[in-house]
Amino acid sequence: MFKKYFLTLLIVAAASAILYSQYQTYMKNPWTRDGQIRAHVIQITPRVTGQIIKMQVEDNTQVKRGDLLFEIDPSIYQAYLNKAIASEKQAATLLDKAKNEAHRAVNLEKLTPGAQSELTLNNLQNAIDTAKANLLMAKAQVEEAELNLQYTQVTAPTDGYITNLNYRVGSQVIANSPVVALIDETSFWIEGFFKETDLKDVSINNLAQVTLLMHDSEMLQGKVQSIGYGIAKADGSTGNALLPNVNPSFQWIRLAQRIPVKIKLTQLPEGLQLRVGMTASVKIIKY
Structure with missing residues:
Protein backbone atom coordinates (compact mmCIF):
# COMPACT_ATOMS: atom_id res chain seq x y z
CA MET A 1 0.00 0.00 0.00
CA PHE A 2 2.84 2.35 0.90
CA LYS A 3 4.48 1.72 -2.48
CA LYS A 4 1.21 2.54 -4.22
CA TYR A 5 0.87 5.90 -2.43
CA PHE A 6 4.54 6.65 -2.94
CA LEU A 7 4.30 5.94 -6.68
CA THR A 8 1.21 8.16 -6.99
CA LEU A 9 2.93 10.94 -5.06
CA LEU A 10 6.00 10.59 -7.25
CA ILE A 11 3.93 10.89 -10.43
CA VAL A 12 2.09 13.96 -9.11
CA ALA A 13 5.39 15.57 -8.11
CA ALA A 14 6.91 14.87 -11.51
CA ALA A 15 3.86 16.28 -13.31
CA SER A 16 3.93 19.37 -11.10
CA ALA A 17 7.62 19.87 -11.79
CA ILE A 18 7.04 19.59 -15.53
CA LEU A 19 4.14 22.04 -15.41
CA TYR A 20 6.16 24.48 -13.32
CA SER A 21 9.09 24.18 -15.70
CA GLN A 22 6.85 24.83 -18.70
CA TYR A 23 5.26 27.79 -16.92
CA GLN A 24 8.66 29.28 -16.13
CA THR A 25 9.76 28.74 -19.72
CA TYR A 26 6.62 30.46 -20.98
CA MET A 27 7.07 33.40 -18.62
CA LYS A 28 10.73 33.74 -19.58
CA ASN A 29 10.11 33.31 -23.30
CA PRO A 30 6.60 34.59 -24.21
CA HIS A 40 4.24 46.97 -47.32
CA VAL A 41 1.53 47.10 -49.99
CA ILE A 42 1.89 49.80 -52.65
CA GLN A 43 -1.28 50.92 -54.39
CA ILE A 44 -0.47 51.34 -58.07
CA THR A 45 -2.28 54.54 -58.98
CA PRO A 46 -2.20 56.05 -62.49
CA ARG A 47 -1.62 59.80 -62.68
CA VAL A 48 -3.68 60.29 -65.84
CA THR A 49 -7.09 59.14 -66.99
CA GLY A 50 -7.63 56.98 -70.04
CA GLN A 51 -8.19 53.57 -71.55
CA ILE A 52 -5.71 50.76 -71.09
CA ILE A 53 -4.31 49.77 -74.49
CA LYS A 54 -1.55 47.42 -73.34
CA MET A 55 -1.35 45.11 -70.30
CA GLN A 56 2.11 43.71 -69.61
CA VAL A 57 1.44 41.75 -66.41
CA GLU A 58 -0.99 39.18 -65.10
CA ASP A 59 -2.46 38.68 -61.67
CA ASN A 60 -0.12 37.18 -59.02
CA THR A 61 3.09 37.69 -60.99
CA GLN A 62 6.50 38.92 -59.89
CA VAL A 63 7.82 42.19 -61.31
CA LYS A 64 11.03 44.17 -61.05
CA ARG A 65 11.42 47.85 -60.41
CA GLY A 66 10.87 49.81 -63.62
CA ASP A 67 8.95 47.03 -65.41
CA LEU A 68 6.03 48.28 -67.51
CA LEU A 69 2.77 47.21 -65.90
CA PHE A 70 0.28 48.69 -68.35
CA GLU A 71 -0.02 51.54 -70.83
CA ILE A 72 -2.81 54.11 -71.11
CA ASP A 73 -3.91 55.45 -74.49
CA PRO A 74 -1.41 58.29 -75.12
CA SER A 75 -3.09 59.85 -78.20
CA ILE A 76 -4.91 62.67 -76.40
CA TYR A 77 -1.84 63.47 -74.27
CA GLN A 78 0.32 63.57 -77.39
CA ALA A 79 -2.18 66.06 -78.83
CA TYR A 80 -1.94 68.16 -75.65
CA LEU A 81 1.84 68.13 -75.96
CA ASN A 82 1.71 69.25 -79.61
CA LYS A 83 -0.67 72.06 -78.65
CA ALA A 84 1.60 73.14 -75.79
CA ILE A 85 4.66 73.18 -78.08
CA ALA A 86 2.77 75.34 -80.57
CA SER A 87 1.77 77.74 -77.79
CA GLU A 88 5.39 77.95 -76.68
CA LYS A 89 6.55 78.85 -80.18
CA GLN A 90 3.81 81.45 -80.43
CA ALA A 91 4.82 82.98 -77.09
CA ALA A 92 8.46 83.07 -78.17
CA THR A 93 7.48 84.86 -81.40
CA LEU A 94 5.44 87.46 -79.50
CA LEU A 95 8.40 88.07 -77.19
CA ASP A 96 10.67 88.69 -80.18
CA LYS A 97 8.09 91.08 -81.61
CA ALA A 98 7.85 93.01 -78.34
CA LYS A 99 11.64 93.27 -78.12
CA ASN A 100 11.92 94.50 -81.71
CA GLU A 101 9.28 97.18 -81.18
CA ALA A 102 10.95 98.35 -77.97
CA HIS A 103 14.39 98.35 -79.62
CA ARG A 104 13.07 100.41 -82.56
CA ALA A 105 11.43 102.93 -80.24
CA VAL A 106 14.58 103.31 -78.11
CA ASN A 107 16.78 103.88 -81.20
CA LEU A 108 14.31 106.41 -82.57
CA GLU A 109 14.34 108.26 -79.27
CA LYS A 110 18.14 108.36 -79.35
CA LEU A 111 18.18 109.77 -82.92
CA THR A 112 15.32 112.19 -82.32
CA PRO A 113 14.88 113.08 -78.65
CA GLY A 114 11.26 113.54 -77.79
CA ALA A 115 10.02 111.43 -80.71
CA GLN A 116 8.75 108.80 -78.26
CA SER A 117 6.93 109.64 -75.06
CA GLU A 118 8.00 108.16 -71.74
CA LEU A 119 4.62 106.46 -71.46
CA THR A 120 5.13 104.72 -74.81
CA LEU A 121 8.58 103.47 -73.78
CA ASN A 122 7.23 102.19 -70.49
CA ASN A 123 4.36 100.39 -72.24
CA LEU A 124 6.78 98.74 -74.64
CA GLN A 125 8.90 97.52 -71.71
CA ASN A 126 5.76 96.22 -70.01
CA ALA A 127 4.89 94.39 -73.21
CA ILE A 128 8.30 92.67 -73.09
CA ASP A 129 7.80 91.63 -69.47
CA THR A 130 4.33 90.28 -70.26
CA ALA A 131 5.65 88.34 -73.24
CA LYS A 132 8.42 86.83 -71.07
CA ALA A 133 5.84 85.72 -68.49
CA ASN A 134 3.67 84.18 -71.22
CA LEU A 135 6.68 82.31 -72.57
CA LEU A 136 7.47 80.90 -69.11
CA MET A 137 3.87 79.78 -68.75
CA ALA A 138 3.98 78.15 -72.18
CA LYS A 139 7.17 76.29 -71.24
CA ALA A 140 5.55 75.08 -68.03
CA GLN A 141 2.58 73.80 -70.04
CA VAL A 142 4.97 71.90 -72.30
CA GLU A 143 6.66 70.31 -69.27
CA GLU A 144 3.27 69.34 -67.84
CA ALA A 145 2.18 67.83 -71.15
CA GLU A 146 5.44 65.87 -71.41
CA LEU A 147 4.96 64.51 -67.89
CA ASN A 148 1.36 63.49 -68.59
CA LEU A 149 2.54 61.70 -71.73
CA GLN A 150 5.16 59.84 -69.70
CA TYR A 151 2.55 58.95 -67.08
CA THR A 152 0.60 56.96 -69.67
CA GLN A 153 3.17 54.23 -69.08
CA VAL A 154 2.68 52.88 -65.56
CA THR A 155 5.75 51.10 -64.18
CA ALA A 156 6.55 49.18 -60.99
CA PRO A 157 8.11 51.46 -58.33
CA THR A 158 9.87 48.52 -56.62
CA ASP A 159 10.46 44.78 -56.84
CA GLY A 160 7.43 42.85 -55.75
CA TYR A 161 4.33 40.85 -56.53
CA ILE A 162 1.24 42.04 -58.39
CA THR A 163 -1.99 40.89 -56.77
CA ASN A 164 -5.73 41.51 -57.13
CA LEU A 165 -5.44 42.67 -60.75
CA ASN A 166 -8.94 42.97 -62.17
CA TYR A 167 -8.26 45.27 -65.14
CA ARG A 168 -7.79 44.25 -68.77
CA VAL A 169 -7.07 45.91 -72.10
CA GLY A 170 -9.95 48.28 -72.78
CA SER A 171 -10.61 49.07 -69.13
CA GLN A 172 -10.90 52.72 -68.20
CA VAL A 173 -8.68 53.98 -65.39
CA ILE A 174 -9.08 57.26 -63.54
CA ALA A 175 -6.24 59.46 -62.36
CA ASN A 176 -5.38 59.12 -58.65
CA SER A 177 -7.62 56.04 -58.26
CA PRO A 178 -5.79 52.81 -57.25
CA VAL A 179 -5.82 50.06 -59.85
CA VAL A 180 -3.82 47.16 -58.42
CA ALA A 181 -1.75 46.22 -55.36
CA LEU A 182 2.01 45.65 -55.46
CA ILE A 183 3.52 43.82 -52.47
CA ASP A 184 7.09 44.95 -51.81
CA GLU A 185 9.09 41.73 -51.74
Whole structure:
Protein backbone atom coordinates (compact mmCIF):
# COMPACT_ATOMS: atom_id res chain seq x y z
CA MET A 1 0.00 0.00 0.00
CA PHE A 2 2.84 2.35 0.90
CA LYS A 3 4.48 1.72 -2.48
CA LYS A 4 1.21 2.54 -4.22
CA TYR A 5 0.87 5.90 -2.43
CA PHE A 6 4.54 6.65 -2.94
CA LEU A 7 4.30 5.94 -6.68
CA THR A 8 1.21 8.16 -6.99
CA LEU A 9 2.93 10.94 -5.06
CA LEU A 10 6.00 10.59 -7.25
CA ILE A 11 3.93 10.89 -10.43
CA VAL A 12 2.09 13.96 -9.11
CA ALA A 13 5.39 15.57 -8.11
CA ALA A 14 6.91 14.87 -11.51
CA ALA A 15 3.86 16.28 -13.31
CA SER A 16 3.93 19.37 -11.10
CA ALA A 17 7.62 19.87 -11.79
CA ILE A 18 7.04 19.59 -15.53
CA LEU A 19 4.14 22.04 -15.41
CA TYR A 20 6.16 24.48 -13.32
CA SER A 21 9.09 24.18 -15.70
CA GLN A 22 6.85 24.83 -18.70
CA TYR A 23 5.26 27.79 -16.92
CA GLN A 24 8.66 29.28 -16.13
CA THR A 25 9.76 28.74 -19.72
CA TYR A 26 6.62 30.46 -20.98
CA MET A 27 7.07 33.40 -18.62
CA LYS A 28 10.73 33.74 -19.58
CA ASN A 29 10.11 33.31 -23.30
CA PRO A 30 6.60 34.59 -24.21
CA TRP A 31 4.87 32.80 -27.05
CA THR A 32 1.79 33.43 -29.15
CA ARG A 33 -0.04 31.70 -31.97
CA ASP A 34 -1.66 34.99 -32.92
CA GLY A 35 0.86 36.08 -35.53
CA GLN A 36 0.60 37.09 -39.17
CA ILE A 37 2.91 37.82 -42.06
CA ARG A 38 2.78 41.45 -43.12
CA ALA A 39 4.43 43.50 -45.87
CA HIS A 40 4.24 46.97 -47.32
CA VAL A 41 1.53 47.10 -49.99
CA ILE A 42 1.89 49.80 -52.65
CA GLN A 43 -1.28 50.92 -54.39
CA ILE A 44 -0.47 51.34 -58.07
CA THR A 45 -2.28 54.54 -58.98
CA PRO A 46 -2.20 56.05 -62.49
CA ARG A 47 -1.62 59.80 -62.68
CA VAL A 48 -3.68 60.29 -65.84
CA THR A 49 -7.09 59.14 -66.99
CA GLY A 50 -7.63 56.98 -70.04
CA GLN A 51 -8.19 53.57 -71.55
CA ILE A 52 -5.71 50.76 -71.09
CA ILE A 53 -4.31 49.77 -74.49
CA LYS A 54 -1.55 47.42 -73.34
CA MET A 55 -1.35 45.11 -70.30
CA GLN A 56 2.11 43.71 -69.61
CA VAL A 57 1.44 41.75 -66.41
CA GLU A 58 -0.99 39.18 -65.10
CA ASP A 59 -2.46 38.68 -61.67
CA ASN A 60 -0.12 37.18 -59.02
CA THR A 61 3.09 37.69 -60.99
CA GLN A 62 6.50 38.92 -59.89
CA VAL A 63 7.82 42.19 -61.31
CA LYS A 64 11.03 44.17 -61.05
CA ARG A 65 11.42 47.85 -60.41
CA GLY A 66 10.87 49.81 -63.62
CA ASP A 67 8.95 47.03 -65.41
CA LEU A 68 6.03 48.28 -67.51
CA LEU A 69 2.77 47.21 -65.90
CA PHE A 70 0.28 48.69 -68.35
CA GLU A 71 -0.02 51.54 -70.83
CA ILE A 72 -2.81 54.11 -71.11
CA ASP A 73 -3.91 55.45 -74.49
CA PRO A 74 -1.41 58.29 -75.12
CA SER A 75 -3.09 59.85 -78.20
CA ILE A 76 -4.91 62.67 -76.40
CA TYR A 77 -1.84 63.47 -74.27
CA GLN A 78 0.32 63.57 -77.39
CA ALA A 79 -2.18 66.06 -78.83
CA TYR A 80 -1.94 68.16 -75.65
CA LEU A 81 1.84 68.13 -75.96
CA ASN A 82 1.71 69.25 -79.61
CA LYS A 83 -0.67 72.06 -78.65
CA ALA A 84 1.60 73.14 -75.79
CA ILE A 85 4.66 73.18 -78.08
CA ALA A 86 2.77 75.34 -80.57
CA SER A 87 1.77 77.74 -77.79
CA GLU A 88 5.39 77.95 -76.68
CA LYS A 89 6.55 78.85 -80.18
CA GLN A 90 3.81 81.45 -80.43
CA ALA A 91 4.82 82.98 -77.09
CA ALA A 92 8.46 83.07 -78.17
CA THR A 93 7.48 84.86 -81.40
CA LEU A 94 5.44 87.46 -79.50
CA LEU A 95 8.40 88.07 -77.19
CA ASP A 96 10.67 88.69 -80.18
CA LYS A 97 8.09 91.08 -81.61
CA ALA A 98 7.85 93.01 -78.34
CA LYS A 99 11.64 93.27 -78.12
CA ASN A 100 11.92 94.50 -81.71
CA GLU A 101 9.28 97.18 -81.18
CA ALA A 102 10.95 98.35 -77.97
CA HIS A 103 14.39 98.35 -79.62
CA ARG A 104 13.07 100.41 -82.56
CA ALA A 105 11.43 102.93 -80.24
CA VAL A 106 14.58 103.31 -78.11
CA ASN A 107 16.78 103.88 -81.20
CA LEU A 108 14.31 106.41 -82.57
CA GLU A 109 14.34 108.26 -79.27
CA LYS A 110 18.14 108.36 -79.35
CA LEU A 111 18.18 109.77 -82.92
CA THR A 112 15.32 112.19 -82.32
CA PRO A 113 14.88 113.08 -78.65
CA GLY A 114 11.26 113.54 -77.79
CA ALA A 115 10.02 111.43 -80.71
CA GLN A 116 8.75 108.80 -78.26
CA SER A 117 6.93 109.64 -75.06
CA GLU A 118 8.00 108.16 -71.74
CA LEU A 119 4.62 106.46 -71.46
CA THR A 120 5.13 104.72 -74.81
CA LEU A 121 8.58 103.47 -73.78
CA ASN A 122 7.23 102.19 -70.49
CA ASN A 123 4.36 100.39 -72.24
CA LEU A 124 6.78 98.74 -74.64
CA GLN A 125 8.90 97.52 -71.71
CA ASN A 126 5.76 96.22 -70.01
CA ALA A 127 4.89 94.39 -73.21
CA ILE A 128 8.30 92.67 -73.09
CA ASP A 129 7.80 91.63 -69.47
CA THR A 130 4.33 90.28 -70.26
CA ALA A 131 5.65 88.34 -73.24
CA LYS A 132 8.42 86.83 -71.07
CA ALA A 133 5.84 85.72 -68.49
CA ASN A 134 3.67 84.18 -71.22
CA LEU A 135 6.68 82.31 -72.57
CA LEU A 136 7.47 80.90 -69.11
CA MET A 137 3.87 79.78 -68.75
CA ALA A 138 3.98 78.15 -72.18
CA LYS A 139 7.17 76.29 -71.24
CA ALA A 140 5.55 75.08 -68.03
CA GLN A 141 2.58 73.80 -70.04
CA VAL A 142 4.97 71.90 -72.30
CA GLU A 143 6.66 70.31 -69.27
CA GLU A 144 3.27 69.34 -67.84
CA ALA A 145 2.18 67.83 -71.15
CA GLU A 146 5.44 65.87 -71.41
CA LEU A 147 4.96 64.51 -67.89
CA ASN A 148 1.36 63.49 -68.59
CA LEU A 149 2.54 61.70 -71.73
CA GLN A 150 5.16 59.84 -69.70
CA TYR A 151 2.55 58.95 -67.08
CA THR A 152 0.60 56.96 -69.67
CA GLN A 153 3.17 54.23 -69.08
CA VAL A 154 2.68 52.88 -65.56
CA THR A 155 5.75 51.10 -64.18
CA ALA A 156 6.55 49.18 -60.99
CA PRO A 157 8.11 51.46 -58.33
CA THR A 158 9.87 48.52 -56.62
CA ASP A 159 10.46 44.78 -56.84
CA GLY A 160 7.43 42.85 -55.75
CA TYR A 161 4.33 40.85 -56.53
CA ILE A 162 1.24 42.04 -58.39
CA THR A 163 -1.99 40.89 -56.77
CA ASN A 164 -5.73 41.51 -57.13
CA LEU A 165 -5.44 42.67 -60.75
CA ASN A 166 -8.94 42.97 -62.17
CA TYR A 167 -8.26 45.27 -65.14
CA ARG A 168 -7.79 44.25 -68.77
CA VAL A 169 -7.07 45.91 -72.10
CA GLY A 170 -9.95 48.28 -72.78
CA SER A 171 -10.61 49.07 -69.13
CA GLN A 172 -10.90 52.72 -68.20
CA VAL A 173 -8.68 53.98 -65.39
CA ILE A 174 -9.08 57.26 -63.54
CA ALA A 175 -6.24 59.46 -62.36
CA ASN A 176 -5.38 59.12 -58.65
CA SER A 177 -7.62 56.04 -58.26
CA PRO A 178 -5.79 52.81 -57.25
CA VAL A 179 -5.82 50.06 -59.85
CA VAL A 180 -3.82 47.16 -58.42
CA ALA A 181 -1.75 46.22 -55.36
CA LEU A 182 2.01 45.65 -55.46
CA ILE A 183 3.52 43.82 -52.47
CA ASP A 184 7.09 44.95 -51.81
CA GLU A 185 9.09 41.73 -51.74
CA THR A 186 11.82 43.22 -49.53
CA SER A 187 9.48 44.39 -46.76
CA PHE A 188 8.07 41.19 -45.24
CA TRP A 189 7.86 41.00 -41.46
CA ILE A 190 6.00 39.01 -38.82
CA GLU A 191 3.54 40.76 -36.55
CA GLY A 192 2.81 38.90 -33.35
CA PHE A 193 0.11 39.98 -30.92
CA PHE A 194 1.23 39.33 -27.34
CA LYS A 195 -0.64 39.84 -24.10
CA GLU A 196 0.55 42.95 -22.36
CA THR A 197 1.47 40.85 -19.33
CA ASP A 198 3.94 38.86 -21.47
CA LEU A 199 5.93 41.86 -22.68
CA LYS A 200 7.68 42.69 -19.44
CA ASP A 201 11.44 42.95 -20.05
CA VAL A 202 11.01 42.35 -23.80
CA SER A 203 13.47 44.59 -25.64
CA ILE A 204 14.35 45.57 -29.18
CA ASN A 205 16.69 43.05 -30.85
CA ASN A 206 15.55 40.16 -28.63
CA LEU A 207 15.79 36.94 -30.60
CA ALA A 208 12.56 35.45 -31.91
CA GLN A 209 11.57 32.06 -33.29
CA VAL A 210 8.79 31.95 -35.88
CA THR A 211 6.86 28.93 -37.13
CA LEU A 212 4.48 29.27 -40.05
CA LEU A 213 1.26 27.30 -40.05
CA MET A 214 1.85 26.42 -43.70
CA HIS A 215 5.45 25.30 -43.02
CA ASP A 216 5.32 24.05 -39.44
CA SER A 217 8.37 21.84 -39.90
CA GLU A 218 10.73 24.80 -40.32
CA MET A 219 11.61 27.30 -37.59
CA LEU A 220 12.55 30.76 -38.82
CA GLN A 221 14.88 33.04 -36.91
CA GLY A 222 14.26 36.72 -36.36
CA LYS A 223 14.63 39.69 -34.04
CA VAL A 224 12.23 42.03 -32.31
CA GLN A 225 12.23 45.17 -34.44
CA SER A 226 9.64 47.24 -32.61
CA ILE A 227 6.83 47.08 -30.06
CA GLY A 228 3.56 48.88 -30.68
CA TYR A 229 2.91 52.04 -28.68
CA GLY A 230 -0.87 51.95 -28.89
CA ILE A 231 -4.00 50.07 -29.92
CA ALA A 232 -7.52 51.28 -30.67
CA LYS A 233 -9.98 51.26 -27.79
CA ALA A 234 -13.04 49.03 -28.08
CA ASP A 235 -15.31 50.82 -25.62
CA GLY A 236 -16.50 54.34 -26.24
CA SER A 237 -16.41 54.26 -30.06
CA THR A 238 -19.43 55.77 -31.77
CA GLY A 239 -22.21 53.35 -32.68
CA ASN A 240 -25.81 53.69 -33.87
CA ALA A 241 -27.57 57.01 -33.20
CA LEU A 242 -24.17 58.50 -32.27
CA LEU A 243 -24.19 56.61 -28.97
CA PRO A 244 -20.99 55.06 -27.59
CA ASN A 245 -20.43 51.31 -27.87
CA VAL A 246 -19.67 49.79 -24.47
CA ASN A 247 -19.01 46.06 -24.20
CA PRO A 248 -20.23 44.31 -21.04
CA SER A 249 -17.45 43.18 -18.71
CA PHE A 250 -17.15 41.29 -15.44
CA GLN A 251 -15.77 43.27 -12.53
CA TRP A 252 -13.62 40.40 -11.26
CA ILE A 253 -12.01 39.71 -14.64
CA ARG A 254 -9.45 42.01 -16.21
CA LEU A 255 -8.57 40.88 -19.73
CA ALA A 256 -5.03 41.53 -20.89
CA GLN A 257 -4.85 43.54 -24.09
CA ARG A 258 -2.93 42.35 -27.13
CA ILE A 259 0.03 44.49 -28.17
CA PRO A 260 1.56 44.14 -31.67
CA VAL A 261 5.24 43.20 -31.80
CA LYS A 262 7.08 43.51 -35.11
CA ILE A 263 9.53 40.70 -35.88
CA LYS A 264 12.08 41.06 -38.68
CA LEU A 265 13.29 37.75 -40.05
CA THR A 266 17.06 37.37 -40.15
CA GLN A 267 17.13 34.33 -42.39
CA LEU A 268 14.74 32.70 -44.82
CA PRO A 269 15.17 29.16 -46.20
CA GLU A 270 15.66 29.00 -49.95
CA GLY A 271 12.43 28.27 -51.76
CA LEU A 272 10.18 29.44 -48.92
CA GLN A 273 7.79 32.11 -50.17
CA LEU A 274 6.18 34.41 -47.65
CA ARG A 275 2.63 35.58 -48.34
CA VAL A 276 0.80 38.41 -46.64
CA GLY A 277 -1.78 37.20 -44.15
CA MET A 278 -0.31 33.76 -43.47
CA THR A 279 -0.61 32.57 -39.86
CA ALA A 280 2.48 32.30 -37.68
CA SER A 281 3.47 31.35 -34.15
CA VAL A 282 6.06 33.57 -32.48
CA LYS A 283 8.30 32.94 -29.49
CA ILE A 284 10.53 35.66 -28.04
CA ILE A 285 13.79 34.72 -26.36
CA LYS A 286 14.56 37.26 -23.66
CA TYR A 287 18.16 38.07 -22.81
